[in-house]
Amino acid sequence: MPEIKCPQCGEKSEWNPDNPYRPFCSEQCKNLDFIAWAHGERHIPGDSQVSDIFSEDLEKFE
Numbered sequence: 001m002p003e004i005k006c007p008q009c010g011e012k013s014e015w016n017p018d019n020p021y022r023p024f025c026s027e028q029c030k031n032l033d034f035i036a037w038a039h040g041e042r043h044i045p046g047d048s049q050v051s052d053i054f055s056e057d058l059e060k061f062e
């Protein structure tokens with residue numbers, strides 16, 4: 001089994017086709033990486049900003 005380096009924690013782990021979290025070593029590392037990505041690359045406004053836009057539009061109609 002080839003060894004790969006987990007992109008999140010840097011630990012070496014086996015490239016196991018049965019591992020649903022690869023290239024990460026575990027579910028935790030996969031989740032941490034996703035959270036980091038979501039915080040760093042957020043181009044879509046959050047729900048609160050979307051609601052602000054909607055409330056501004058509503059005020060114009062009143």
Ligand SMILES: [Zn+2]
Binds near residue numbers: 006011
């Ligand atoms: Zn890891």
